[in-house]
Amino acid sequence: xxxxxxxxxxxxEESGMSGTDQELLELLVGLEQQYVxxxxxxxxPQLATLLGGGVTGSSMVRPLLGxxxxxxxxxxxxxxxxxxxxxxxxxxxxxxxxRWIAEFSERFLPFDLPxxxxxxxxxxxxxxxxxxxxxxxxxxxxxxxRDDHPAAEPPDHASRSRLPKVSGRTxxxxxxxxxxxxxSDGGDSDAREDASEGNQERTGKERARRSDSDEGDEGSxxxxxxxxxxxxxxxxxxxxxxxxxxxxxxxxxxxxxxxxDSHDTEASRDR
Amino acid sequence: MAGLDDxxxxxxxxxxxLDAEAVYRQxxxxxxxxxxxxxxxxxxxxxxxxxxxxxxxxxxxSGGESGLRTLVFSVAHARVVDExxxxxxxxxxxxxxxxxxxxxxxxxxxxxxxxVGGTRVDQLLAELGEDQRAVIMLRVIADLSLEQTAQVVGRxxxxxxxxxxxxxxxxxxxxxxEGGR
Numbered sequence: 001x002x003x004x005x006x007x008x009x010x011x012x013e014e015s016g017m018s019g020t021d022q023e024l025l026e027l028l029v030g031l032e033q034q035y036v037x038x039x040x041x042x043x044x045p046q047l048a049t050l051l052g053g054g055v056t057g058s059s060m061v062r063p064l065l066g067x068x069x070x071x072x073x074x075x076x077x078x079x080x081x082x083x084x085x086x087x088x089x090x091x092x093x094x095x096x097x098x099r100w101i102a103e104f105s106e107r108f109l110p111f112d113l114p115x116x117x118x119x120x121x122x123x124x125x126x127x128x129x130x131x132x133x134x135x136x137x138x139x140x141x142x143x144x145x146r147d148d149h150p151a152a153e154p155p156d157h158a159s160r161s162r163l164p165k166v167s168g169r170t171x172x173x174x175x176x177x178x179x180x181x182x183x184s185d186g187g188d189s190d191a192r193e194d195a196s197e198g199n200q201e202r203t204g205k206e207r208a209r210r211s212d213s214d215e216g217d218e219g220s221x222x223x224x225x226x227x228x229x230x231x232x233x234x235x236x237x238x239x240x241x242x243x244x245x246x247x248x249x250x251x252x253x254x255x256x257x258x259x260x261d262s263h264d265t266e267a268s269r270d271r
Numbered sequence: 272m273a274g275l276d277d278x279x280x281x282x283x284x285x286x287x288x289l290d291a292e293a294v295y296r297q298x299x300x301x302x303x304x305x306x307x308x309x310x311x312x313x314x315x316x317x318x319x320x321x322x323x324x325x326x327x328x329x330x331x332x333s334g335g336e337s338g339l340r341t342l343v344f345s346v347a348h349a350r351v352v353d354e355x356x357x358x359x360x361x362x363x364x365x366x367x368x369x370x371x372x373x374x375x376x377x378x379x380x381x382x383x384x385x386x387v388g389g390t391r392v393d394q395l396l397a398e399l400g401e402d403q404r405a406v407i408m409l410r411v412i413a414d415l416s417l418e419q420t421a422q423v424v425g426r427x428x429x430x431x432x433x434x435x436x437x438x439x440x441x442x443x444x445x446x447x448x449e450g451g452r
Contacts (some may be wrong), residue, residue, distance in 0.1 A: 011410055014417065015436035017443075023445050028411055031392050035304030035412045040296050044319040051292045052324055 008032070088113045291326045294339065302347050305412045308396070309351045309405070317354070321347045337419060344413045345423045349407065355401075397446050403438030406431055 006030040012018060043051055087093055088101045095116035102115035303323055306314035324346050332339050396404050401426070409420045423432045 007414055008411065011407075011435060011439065014432060015439045017439060023444055023446055024439065026393060027395065027446065028407075028440060031308075031396070032407075032411050034392060035308045035408075036414075037300055038300045038304055040299050041303050041315050041318055043295065043299075043322070044316070047295075047319045047326075048321055050323065051295055 085113075091116070091118060291329060294329065294343075295322055298340065298343050301413055302343060304342065305347055305352065306406060306410055308393075308408050311351060311354050313381070317347075317350050321350060329372065336371070337416075340415065341419045341422050344415060344419075346425050347367060348409070351405075395442055398440055398445055399438050401427075403434050406434045407438045407442075410435065 008025060011028070013117060014023070017024065019112065084093075084101070088105075091098060091114045093101065098114070098116040102113050105113040106113060278423050299322065300316060303314055306317050306321075311317050319331045321343065325343050328340075328342065332342055369401070378408075396407070399407070405424055406420055409423055410417075413423075415423065417428050417431055417435075421428045424431065
């Protein structure tokens with residue numbers, strides 16, 4: 001008698017039929033033979049993967065956790081990349097890191113990120129721009145057309161140009177320290193008026209500043225003049241320069257200032 | 272019925288290492304038979320689902336072979352109940368097949384085959400109530416004890432014993448009724 005028969009007999013005994021009903025016993029044995037003695041079904045692909053290699057229960061959980069960890073790691077990596085790019089774009093990283101990222105982006109990326117040298121304020125940038133323009137100034141200086149366009153600011157005085165302007169001019173122009181020499185606009189007359197009013201109490205320091213502003217004016221004006229004219233200086237320019245020379249002679253200020261002015265004059269004449 | 276191999280199941284409680292493939296080889300035929308006897312639509316696919324649910328929980332099995340068998344058939348029984356409920360909500364519509372229509376006059380040959388083969392068993396079992404059928408099948412096909420069966424169906428041992436007794440009596444009546452025709 002098989003074990004199943006033992007189970008069936010047990011069932012009959014528990015139900016008070018005690019195995020006397022042979023027909024019922026045969027029916028239950030037939031049920032067992034029909035549904036128990038069948039071959040092992042082929043596992044599906046997913047189950048086969050799970051069963052492969054003698055998988056134990058504890059190792060079932062690891063791949064799921066590993067996958068989740070991978071997703072979390074990928075997300076964290078993407079987030080850190082985005083944050084680094086954003087901070088680098090804002091130029092907020094420490095200088096070495098910022099420099100490295102700037103070089104990297106310049107070489108390998110389709111966009112450029114700012115370097116630590118770009119971190120300086122806008123004045124610094126203006127200063128660099130002015131330096132760039134200064135090279136143009138020296139070339140365009142030969143035009144002698146200076147300060148024809150007051151809108152063009154002297155690059156070396158970018159900080160000064162941020163001061164409030166009065167009647168469209170810088171404070172230096174207001175005080176008459178700016179020599180609008182050679183210009184054909186109203187600046188000339190102002191300068192002459194200042195000169196005629198005996199505003200000759202300039203210190204050597206002021207003269208030095210004036211010479212600076214002259215250079216700046218030359219730069220801004222020459223930039224424009226470089227675009228507009230390439231011709232020989234006009235007579236008014238020459239007269240302006242000579243006027244400046246006269247002014248410097250009248251001023252009786254420091255010799256250094258006079259020397260600069262006379263040098264300007266000579267230079268303009270050379271042109 | 273051959274029980275699970277002692278090497279496959281260690282009766283050491285939770286954390287015991289089980290050979291999943293050995294468990295599958297040992298219990299899959301019985302699970303498939305139980306699902307077929309309960310008349311599910313896709314017994315093979317459901318067998319896969321049962322073991323996909325059971326294998327990750329093997330580490331938590333306690334009670335050795337008995338506990339493992341109870342767990343496996345608890346999952347299988349729950350799947351059967353789910354499918355029956357789903358079928359009640361959305362009845363399956365199939366094309367009409369005259370061969371399967373029981374209202375037709377059966378031939379002498381088919382009647383003889385029915386008596387010899389398992390179809391007669393199925394027909395008799397189909398006359399039982401749902402719970403009676405489940406208890407008898409779990410005891411015969413899954414080879415579960417009264418206590419294990421009570422755990423699987425979520426009833427008391429006394430209730431399972433009563434269901435079993437009524438089911439067997441009903442089967443006997445049906446067989447005697449057939450013999451009296």
